[in-house]
Amino acid sequence: MVLRVTDMGVARGGVPVLDGVSLALGPGEALVLRGPNGIGKTTLLRAVAGLQPALAGQVEAAPESLVYAGHADGIKAALTVTENLAFWAQVFGTDDISTALETFRLAPLAHRQAGALSAGQKRRLGLARLLVTGRPVWLLDEPTVSLDVDAVAMFAGAVRGHLAAGGAALIATHIDLGLAEARVLDLAPHRAAPLELDDFDGVFL
Numbered sequence: 001m002v003l004r005v006t007d008m009g010v011a012r013g014g015v016p017v018l019d020g021v022s023l024a025l026g027p028g029e030a031l032v033l034r035g036p037n038g039i040g041k042t043t044l045l046r047a048v049a050g051l052q053p054a055l056a057g058q059v060e061a062a063p064e065s066l067v068y069a070g071h072a073d074g075i076k077a078a079l080t081v082t083e084n085l086a087f088w089a090q091v092f093g094t095d096d097i098s099t100a101l102e103t104f105r106l107a108p109l110a111h112r113q114a115g116a117l118s119a120g121q122k123r124r125l126g127l128a129r130l131l132v133t134g135r136p137v138w139l140l141d142e143p144t145v146s147l148d149v150d151a152v153a154m155f156a157g158a159v160r161g162h163l164a165a166g167g168a169a170l171i172a173t174h175i176d177l178g179l180a181e182a183r184v185l186d187l188a189p190h191r192a193a194p195l196e197l198d199d200f201d202g203v204f205l
């Protein structure tokens with residue numbers, strides 16, 4: 001197993017949103033998180049990534065094996081595409097940025113300032129970052145937002161390549177990525193029970 005989440009409960013703004021979530025990913029596996037807007041997909045992914053505390057449960061993964069890609073891609077607007085990738089390579093202690101440039105067809109934009117990219121191009125740069133990190137377990141929050149049909153296929157290809165190389169991916173998405181190999185976890189049955197009135201008051205104390 002490269003990632004195991006056991007009986008996790010998460011809250012947003014002090015209000016529990018999900019509980020009892022368990023999942024496991026082995027090398028080469030992808031799992032898609034499904035559920036309606038607001039059910040807590042982002043909150044769960046952030047908790048798994050260690051970016052916010054969980055209410056309950058455990059996350060087991062090798063140290064420094066996880067990388068999270070969320071809505072804010074961490075792009076530095078004043079740096080060029082190449083400089084952004086080189087910066088991340090330095091942060092993560094890797095050295096290959098050419099695979100990332102190629103996979104997301106960023107080579108023609110290599111010397112463009114990131115701030116001058118379109119929304120979809122920025123998204124491609126944010127996803128290219130995943131390849132540069134060299135980390136095996138990708139935690140992806142709505143990775144295809146702003147991507148056109150070609151770029152979605154590009155992204156699906158990158159995920160497939162990652163899985164084939166023994167990586168894993170946990171993906172919150174509303175669209176069908178065409179990843180036949182991905183399992184699906186519906187979060188609807190894990191919606192946290194509404195708070196009792198007393199507890200509800202407690203949230204605001």
Ligand SMILES: Nc1ncnc2c1ncn2[C@@H]1O[C@H](COP(=O)(O)OP(=O)(O)OP(=O)(O)O)[C@@H](O)[C@H]1O
Nearest residue numbers: 012013014017035036037038039040041042043044
């Ligand atoms: N800053 C915040 N403070 C308090 N509650 C919040 C905050 N942001 C989101 N929420 C609430 O937390 C719950 C979970 O939100 P979350 O973003 O995790 O859902 P999601 O499943 O990722 O939704 P979507 O499909 O719309 O991206 C929602 O009910 C949302 O309204």
